[in-house]
Amino acid sequence: MRIQFPPIILASKSPRRQELLTLMGLNFTVELKDVDESYPEGLTPAEIAVFISEKKAKAFVANDEIVITADTIVALNGEILGKPEDRVHAQQMLAKLSGSKHEVYTGVTLVRGNKTFSFYDRTEVYCKVVTVEEIDFYIDNYKPYDKAGSYGVQDWWGIVAVQRIEGSYTNVMGLPTERLYRELLNFI
Template identity: 45%
Template sequence: MLREKLANKHVILASGSPRRQQFLRDLDLDFEIRLKEIEEVFPENLNAHEITNYLAELKANALSDELTKNDILITSDTIVWLENKALGKPKNAEDAFVMIQEMSGKAHEVITSVCIKTLERSVTFYESTKVFFLNLTDSEIKYYINLYQPFDKAGSYGIQEWIGLVGIEKIEGSYANVVGLPTHRLYYELMNL
């Protein structure tokens, strides 16, 4: 369906995330990966989805001067929102440990924003999923970090990995969103471009 709808378009995914790339393949899309290094810094007064919206748009704007007539650019950003604080990607194993320890036994939100940009228009949307962590022991957290090296993931974890199997009691909202892309919303927005 989506492949036919976008048959005359050139889809560009500006993400190095293997999970986002796989989601686009799973949506049966042909796409190019185009990366541009940007400093992911946001104003301190932003909260929750305002942060991810800002960063998704920042990534899109960095590539907007390269767009041509049939291009559709997709950018995205994900954070974990815990107790009014944004958790991004960890700097190292110690940072990852602190993040997971902070989430242990609590609920947090995973917020992902997506910006879809063409020469004619730009659409930004976000999805939020509530994730409930069980109490994790220090040794369980260390085991996960040592084995899975979750340094490219917001909040230092991947729900699709070992920690998701043993440490997550339930979620409220989109599973795909927690992995890194709200595919149902992306599909809808692309179908309605």
């Protein structure tokens, strides 16, 4: 038996989030709004992810539909690794991730009518030591400029450089689907 959800709006241009919702069997439309993704200093990575997710949600007026917003943060020893500004920035980030453990936080906000619920998920990601040549190969062939931390776990970096993860794999892709599904069931 398939669960009938109200209409869903995914407020994300991320093709990975769209793919994950499709794989979850959800019918949804995509709507985008420009939102300033800045945040106050002093927040933890989890707080940043939720803060930005909620900021994105506030740009929408949800009536009968459920709006889903999300933001993914990569943190390495307390440093936030956002989307790279350019090739050099991507090289620097990937070099930092080489041979280390980092955390990925995704904040998710659900809005329907005057009801709002936010949560986050955290995953630890362990990377092997990667050479400068491998980093350059990755950047040249996968152009990770739209990804937090300069990598996608679902592409070459995830297959070759990621040794293991502890937590949700789909969280590292940008949407913790198991938790999202559970929260959607509680939200309707």
